[in-house]
Amino acid sequence: MSDGDWSEGAHRAILRAGIRLLAHVPDAGLAPLLARCGRDPSIRIVGLADEREGPALLAGAWLGGLRGLLACQSSGIGNLVNMLGVSAVGRFPLAMLVTMRGEWGEQNPWQVPMGQAVPAVLGAMGVRLFSLERAEDAEAVRDGALGLAFGSEQMVAVLIRQRLLGAKRLTSSGGGPP
Amino acid sequence: MSSGLDRRALVAALVARRGSALLLAGLGSPAWDLAAAGDHPQHFHLWGGMGGAFAMGLGLAIARPERRVVVLTGDGEALMGLASLATIAAQRPPNLALLVLDNRVYGETGGQPTATASGVDLAGIAAAAGFPATLRLESPDRAETALDLLLAAPGPVLVQARVDHRPLPLVLPLKDAVAAKHRLRAALGVEQERCP
Numbered sequence: 001m002s003d004g005d006w007s008e009g010a011h012r013a014i015l016r017a018g019i020r021l022l023a024h025v026p027d028a029g030l031a032p033l034l035a036r037c038g039r040d041p042s043i044r045i046v047g048l049a050d051e052r053e054g055p056a057l058l059a060g061a062w063l064g065g066l067r068g069l070l071a072c073q074s075s076g077i078g079n080l081v082n083m084l085g086v087s088a089v090g091r092f093p094l095a096m097l098v099t100m101r102g103e104w105g106e107q108n109p110w111q112v113p114m115g116q117a118v119p120a121v122l123g124a125m126g127v128r129l130f131s132l133e134r135a136e137d138a139e140a141v142r143d144g145a146l147g148l149a150f151g152s153e154q155m156v157a158v159l160i161r162q163r164l165l166g167a168k169r170l171t172s173s174g175g176g177p178p
Numbered sequence: 179m180s181s182g183l184d185r186r187a188l189v190a191a192l193v194a195r196r197g198s199a200l201l202l203a204g205l206g207s208p209a210w211d212l213a214a215a216g217d218h219p220q221h222f223h224l225w226g227g228m229g230g231a232f233a234m235g236l237g238l239a240i241a242r243p244e245r246r247v248v249v250l251t252g253d254g255e256a257l258m259g260l261a262s263l264a265t266i267a268a269q270r271p272p273n274l275a276l277l278v279l280d281n282r283v284y285g286e287t288g289g290q291p292t293a294t295a296s297g298v299d300l301a302g303i304a305a306a307a308g309f310p311a312t313l314r315l316e317s318p319d320r321a322e323t324a325l326d327l328l329l330a331a332p333g334p335v336l337v338q339a340r341v342d343h344r345p346l347p348l349v350l351p352l353k354d355a356v357a358a359k360h361r362l363r364a365a366l367g368v369e370q371e372r373c374p
Contacts (some may be wrong), residue, residue: 044240046231046269055232057237059204063359064223065242065368086227086234090355111280156372 005034006138006164009053010097011040013142014069017150019095021061021068022170025052029099030071039119055083059092063129067150071097074115074159077122084125087155095149096127104162118159127155133164183290183318185279185341189250190215192277196248200238200362203351204231204251206286208279213351219365222358223351229258232276236266239274239333242291242294242366246273248328253280253294253338266334267307274336275328276304283305289343302334315339 010033014022022037023046024030037043048054054070062066072080077098087094101108102115119129130145132138141158149156185207190291193201193215200254201221203212224231235249244279251259266274282295295319301312311331315324315338324337 034327036209046236046240046265049264052229053233053236053259055263056227056233060237060239061241062233062237063362064233064238064245064366065363066237066241068237078233083227083230086230088354089226092359134257150193 001085006132006135006160007036009135009138010142011036013139013146015042015074016042017095017146019067019069019146021046021058021066022071023048023057023068024071025049025051025073025076027071027099029073029160030097033071033097046092046120049054049065050084051079054080054096055092055094058094059086059090062092067093069095069146070099072099074079074098074100074118075111076103077118077157078114081121084127084155087166088126093153094127094155095146095151097160098157099160099165100162102162105166115162122150122157125155125159129159130156130158132158133161134163182342183315183321185211186214186346187282187371188279188281188324188339188341191321192248192250192325192328193218195329196220197246197329198244199248199329200237200242202231202238202247202249204228204249204255206252206255208250208252208255209345209351212344214287214347214349217351219350219361222362223325225353225355228255229275231255232259232262232266234269234346235274236262236274239271240269242271243271245272245277245366246279246329248275249342250279250304252285253278253292253300254284255281256300257293257298263304263307263309263336267304267309270308271334274333274368275331276337277324277328278336278338280338281302281341283343285343295339299303299338301336301338304334309336311335311336314336
């Protein structure tokens with residue numbers, strides 16, 4: 001899957017923001033960024049079993065002086081909603097990168113309910129939303145979002161729209177849905 | 179039920195021996211236990227985020243590899259955070275230890291039984307996940323061994339301590355998480371955030 005090279009700009013913005021911890025539940029849309037960060041020895045990668053671990057993990061890391069980023073698919077937002085309360089009540093900076101499903105040419109109807117609800121759910125919890133639709137905006141959007149997260153101790157999510165990622169095709173097992 | 183250890187005595191002994199270790203308490207009774215042992219900038223108490231204490235401890239342990247991090251939490255909170263045992267085992271932080279104060283009930287909500295009341299073995303789950311040190315603490319004469327593990331053994335460590343379920347004086351910790359985070363970061367010498 002082509003990612004329109006947004007992951008290169010995202011990686012640069014991550015480094016510029018001083019982020020040295022990347023927690024994630026993988027997604028096909030995130031694969032280029034995960035691979036890029038995985039090759040960067042300055043970034044500690046933590047694979048999560050559940051997105052819900054993300055806000056708590058990043059709050060703990062930030063308590064110790066380490067900035068992190070949570071990357072997950074839109075379905076994972078449904079898993080972590082209550083844990084956003086930890087970030088909100090403690091004003092812990094929370095930077096999230098969310099690859100969207102269920103919105104643009106989606107081939108798996110099971111992805112639609114949560115994907116469509118993500119902006120409203122995150123908004124209801126007080127997360128500031130950014131939308132990335134063009135690869136050339138990746139660095140600027142990420143700089144703005146990460147600056148807000150760490151400079152003003154906010155919860156921030158960059159939604160990487162499915163129009164940029166491309167709708168996932170149903171192909172062979174191991175490369176198909178969800 | 180009175181067949182377990184005195185949870186307040188166990189936590190007080192942990193606090194007395196903690197040295198530079200950072201202590202993170204999960205919501206409910208473990209937070210009250212830690213508060214009862216005395217407040218300190220090295221202590222952080224959760225009042226919410228059930229299921230998140232283990233993950234939060236992992237984040238802190240990764241950020242501060244030179245400090246011991248001990249998470250103390252209840253069996254109900256631990257059961258909700260079981261996925262983090264896998265995450266922690268895979269990361270293998272040598273400085274992280276988990277103490278589950280297992281009274282076999284949801285103590286804050288009326289004493290309904292948790293899965294550990296049916297014999298679910300949290301130390302066994304952690305061992306199976308790959309924790310190098312685990313212990314089921316069932317009697318006070320092994321408390322010192324448990325504290326040695328929690329504070330010094332190469333981690334990750336999990337101790338499942340069978341504790342009493344009985345009414346205890348409510349001792350409330352700092353409720354303001356913003357104040358608590360600033361004082362912990364100040365104790366660690368972390369500078370205030372600046373825009374990068």
